[in-house]
Amino acid sequence: MTDMNDETTKARPGFWKRLTQGLTRTATGLSTGITDLFTKRKLDADTLEDLEDVLIRADLGMETAARIAAAVGKGRYDKTIEPAEVRALVAAEIEAVLKPVAQPLAFAGETKPFILLMVGVNGSGKTTTIGKLASTLKAQGKKVVLAAGDTFRAAAIEQLKVWAERTGASLVSRAPGADAAGVAFDGLQQARAEGADVLIIDTAGRLQNRVELMAELEKIVRVIKKQDPTAPHAVVLTLDATVGQNALQQVDAFKRVAGVTGLVMTKLDGTARGGILVAIAAKHGLPIHLIGVGEGIDDLQPFAARDFARAIVGLED
């Protein structure tokens, strides 16, 4: 087993800074909220309700927010409590939920080519994430083939081509409008012929409630399975950090149709907090592999539960 994330972390001492930079606003927002809440107050029902609100603002959703607020309140009711302590407690609760799902994207050593299928709704950052992944894999000396399975969106193939050139990966594509499953098939043939280590298949963005588009995705998986019954070895769903409660439905549908094995959250360098990950972790227990914190080639970071949770409530490491 090769674990790309460990290497990335080691190679990048500035990781913590990047993550906190990315989550700065999240942190400021939440911690200010919490400080305001608890400076001069006892932990009573009103306070807990306010804490719940603060979590809702971070997109954790009603249910998760209520559960975490309740967990913080448990046994501490009517006691005076320091804001810093509340923050640590909230972080600990969030971390407890996220810890089991913080798993690196592991490219199994024996499987060759390791087939990774990238799925998600439109504009969630699939192609960019593939580009960054290819770059990381290349840096580890892996041979990578990219299959341009987004044959629908204008210039999607060109976009992936630029990434292939940047990272030195080979690109397999067909004409725009071609059958995406065919591209996946070609990609696999090419990866085998080249003796590549990893094949990454891009797909067109699709909304999870579009039946015909989801059927197309199902077909891609079917075609890959026919070639290699153990494949795809990883099906990664990209989620935009700005997404709200609909992310739960996205995970549901893509899991059902494409057998999603893990998640990547992109665009965490904005003001969005990505708190929906906590709700998703609680509900689905799907591994969260990576987070995207910028447009640069190195801006893909391993997901670390403790860092994420602490950064969300504004605690320094």
Place this chain on the structure above:
Amino acid sequence: MFDSLTDRLGGILDRLKRRGALTEADVNEAMREVRRALIEADVALDVVRSFTDKVRTRAVGAEVIKSVTPGQMVVKIVNDELVAMLGSDAKAIDLDAAPPVPVLMVGLQGSGKTTSTAKIAKRLTERGNRKVLMASLDTRRPAAMEQLATLGTQVGVATLPIVAGQSAVQIARRAMEAARLGGYDVVMLDTAGRVTLDEALMAEVAEVKAATKPHEVLLVADSLTGQDAVNTAKAFDARVGLTGIVLTRADGDGRGGAALSMRAVTGKPIKLLGTGEKMDALEDFDPRRVAGRILGMGDVVSLVEKAVENLDAEKAMAAAERMRKGQFDLNDLRTQLDQMEKLGGLGGLMGMLPGVGKMKNQLAASGMNDGVLKRQKAIIDSMTKKERRNPKLLDASRRKRIAAGSGTKVEDVNRLMKMHRQMADMMKAMGAPGAKRGPMAGLASMFGLGGGGGMPSPEQLKQMAEKMPGGLPGGGMGGGLPPNFPGNMPGLPGGLPGLGTKPGGLPGLPGFPGKKK
């Protein structure tokens, strides 16, 4: 996943039946549910708060009209207030300036700027008869400029030739110059996606604005956005001064609370909705529909429109004619099943109906899925032509043969036959002279069931659409949709074979709890 708000409020307020005016305590309790519904729909918390305050003021002391429950009354107030807040006046893109009129498109990465730019350009060209030039100022994302160029070719709109190495501001200036020389009416400037925290990029877009003085600055935002919608909208508005909002991916199954959040914090109108991947999937913003979605009342209007788009008018007419004469045979049933599939299968249909979110889950749990449709078609396909025309022929041994042929069980065949018989009976009743008319009958005829002329006219449809969404807008609750809408749709069973077969409920579905209210 979400109960309709009416159902929830019903639970709280039903005991208040016929008690006259709503008291503060009643309303407070109801507002908690409203708050929950809005948060689940991703409306930003602060907006939720100001909204519920407004509704509370209006609702306390409001007289409950005799014919409605207090729950319905509150929902009506909530809905009205929501529509008002979303902006009851639809505003089109304003091009009233000296040409070339610059239109600047801004937004986060992946919100759909480039696609929306091309869609709007297409619309202005075709409907507005304008000569449009598009230019991509996205110098960052790989192939972004090629994307716009490709889309330009697709929709038949000119794009500014790509010159490598130019900055966004340079390209913008060049676009304006080219438009002046080329006699263009409108210049669409598509910018790179940016996070609002990126000072350099925000400065760049501000500079583009200063250089081109756009008449419209449109924020393109994803309708699936969560609580962050307020930050994004505020930041862009503060920096570049928005004139309107374009919401994309409105064809998703998100509840679109972001629309309310952004409208509330910027006060800027939502001008257009992106509703699909095709270049003409762009719709005018309709606050009533969006309000219905946010409240989890389903999107019946969309369902009706989708049905109209997909149904084969001729087939439907032929089927309607046959049904009227009571000749509904298994060939007709098969056509119905096909049309069901075209509408996105059971899930697709149910998702758009109000108040059926929970039922959808129960359906899934009971194994009722689109596989059933497929099997039912297989059963029909395993019959002889004669059997299909005359189902009465089917005795036990024929049924056994059909079951074997279609890989199903005799029970499945029996179930299908029973369903067919009930449908045929119902249709005969509906087709009979003097059958009840009303919006539902219109829908029935759309599904090829009703008596009349098969497909409803566009006027009829429009009328239906107006009456449908929760029956909320307009005068009183009585004229609209009954609160137990899904159960009360005599028209739909034809479109929902296997679900329900007689009017007034969804029976015939084994192990399926009856309609909820």
